[in-house]
Amino acid sequence: MGFHPLGIDIALSDSSGTPSRLLVINHGRHKPTVEVFHVKLECGLVALTYETTLTHPSFVAPNAIAAISFDSFFLSHDHYFTNRMRWPLNTILPWLETFLLLPLGKVDLISFEALPGAGVRKVQTVARNIVCANGVAVSADGSTLAVASTARAEVLIYSKDTTTVKFITSIRVPFGVDNLAFAGDQLLAAGHPYAPELMALMKNKSSRAPSYVSAISPQSANQTQSWLTRILVGANLTTVFMSDGSFLSASSGASVDLEMRIMFVVALYGSGVAKCNYTL
Incomplete structure (x- = not known):
């Protein structure tokens, strides 16, 4: 699959004592994903335990991520056209989108469950028509x-x-x-x-x-x-x-x-x- 991380954020634990989660955008070899890890402090060191991989057809060009709860986050997409498209479109359309400043970027609100077979529950686009949507923060x-x-x-x-x-x-x-x-x-x-x-x-x-x-x-x-x-x-x-x-x-x-x-x-x-x- 390959691990090529880009945006990361931490969903802090709540009052119930649930471990914090690290969310990582991964531009893997075959498709973009969001990797989810448990974060624990063990013997004074931070330890990560893999929890699940989130995938969805809407994950086209994820760039930055901002957790807003233990099971939801904002996800920006800097482009609509990407180099994952078929040739020759992948050599033309992303370039045109960039240099013509086409407002095709967006921000989605993602909710998910980490249970086996669950994954992404809902995807809602909350901000559209952005030229190269990049960093997000709440x-x-x-x-x-x-x-x-x-x-x-x-x-x-x-x-x-x-x-x-x-x-x-x-x-x-x-x-x-x-x-x-x-x-x-x-x-x-x-x-x-x-x-x-x-x-x-x-x-x-x-x-x-x-x-x-x-x-x-x-x-x-x-x-x-x-x-x-x-x-x-x-x-x-x-x-x-x-x-x-x-x-x-x-x-x-x-x-x-x-x-x-x-x-x-x-x-x-x-x-x-x-x-x-x-x-x-």
Whole structure:
């Protein structure tokens, strides 16, 4: 089958003591899947136990995943046309979708059961017509779904409740957004400020590409209001990490340990992780 992981997320255990789950998008040899693992802490070490493999015809071009419960998650698809199509369509249509900025990406809400023979229970498309839907993240209060549109260099903001997801607004950033992650009141967006250099790196014509991470936060600190309500009143966009590629090349994601106040930035192409002091 092959194991080629892309997006990952953790569904934390609930009050019943059920082990946490690690969800991993796998672009295997034959088809994309979502691999599910139990996460346990044994003798001070994290241990993963394989639980199940999720498959569905809707898993066309999965890119990023955001768990919202122990048995449901958001799944973004960056393309409609993929290189899994038959020749010559696989050499033409994905390229056209990318360079014509066709809004064919989407985000699905997936619910599943890990019991033998169960698998995916329901697939509901909650966000459509996105140009290269990439990273997805849900605010801590559950009010907001954020989706990265890489080719548009913007973060799409959706309202989220128990039954509906609705587009509200978008926030421009000075780079092609790759992945998103909430860190307290801030939404971290990491990506690529100069596409030609990234393409050169991908084709081994360059040894590095620049990196960029921004933090999007509400101007209001009134915690009695939802994150969505406050971000609509006013948003701050702050640069928290930049590199010409010599320190960290082609940043693809950032996350923060709020207790230790440390930010980790990972590279799309590279062997290292940047560890930085982080001030909220």
